[in-house]
Amino acid sequence: MEINNSQITVMSVRIDNSEGVVTAYLQGELDHHAAKGIREEIDESLERLRPSTLILDFKNVTFMDSSGIGLVMGRYRTMQLLNGKLVVKNASLHIKKVMRLAGLDRLAEFE
Numbered sequence: 001m002e003i004n005n006s007q008i009t010v011m012s013v014r015i016d017n018s019e020g021v022v023t024a025y026l027q028g029e030l031d032h033h034a035a036k037g038i039r040e041e042i043d044e045s046l047e048r049l050r051p052s053t054l055i056l057d058f059k060n061v062t063f064m065d066s067s068g069i070g071l072v073m074g075r076y077r078t079m080q081l082l083n084g085k086l087v088v089k090n091a092s093l094h095i096k097k098v099m100r101l102a103g104l105d106r107l108a109e110f111e
Contacts, residue, residue, distance in 0.1 A: 012026075012027050012028055013025065013026050013027070013038050013041055013042065014027070015041065015042065015045045017045070017049050017051065020051050020052040020053065021051055021052065021053045021054075021055065022042075022045055022046065022049055022051040022053070022054050022055070023054075023055040023057055024038075024041075024042050024045075024054065024055070024056050024057065025057045025059070025060070026038065026056065026057060026058055026060065026061050027060040027061065028060070028061070028062060029061075029062055029063040029064075030061050030063065030064040030065070030067060030068040030071065031063065031064075031065050031067055031068075032065065032067045034067070035067035035068070035070065035071050038071060039071055039074060039075075042054075042075060043075075043078060046075075046078055046079070046082065050082055051082070051084060052082075052083075052084045052085070053079075053084055053085050053086075053087060054075055054078075054079050054084065054085075054086050054087070055087045055088075055089050056071075056072065056075065056086070056087070056088050056089065056108075057089045057090050058088065058089065058090050058091040058092070058095055059089070059090035061091075061092070061095065064095050064098065068095070068098075069098070069099065069102045069104065072086070072088065072099065072104050072107070072108060073104070073107065076104075076107040076108060085108075085109065086107065086108040086109070087108060087109045087110075087111055088104070088108045088109070088110050088111070089110075089111040090111070091110070096110065
């Protein structure tokens with residue numbers, strides 16, 4: 001989509017389920033505009049599948065603001081209600097640093 005000759009990157013998520021593990025592959029920019037839709041899509045999958053583990057794969061995330069912190073914290077709370085665990089995977093050094101500063105390393109396992 002083009003607006004004023006500038007490209008808009010849309011955040012997307014692909015969700016896989018395998019043997020009680022849901023993996024959400026995030027891609028693009030995780031900001032205020034994208035976070036709501038991503039949250040809703042992940043939460044719908046968690047409610048339907050009730051996994052023991054949720055993996056958030058940040059390999060293809062190019063940008064993250066505080067909305068990404070909120071996304072991780074909210075999914076942590078959801079997994080607590082399901083008696084499950086949250087894993088953050090493939091976060092860049094910068095994103096990992098931001099998450100650690102926010103204390104997310106005490107809530108989620110980092111791979």
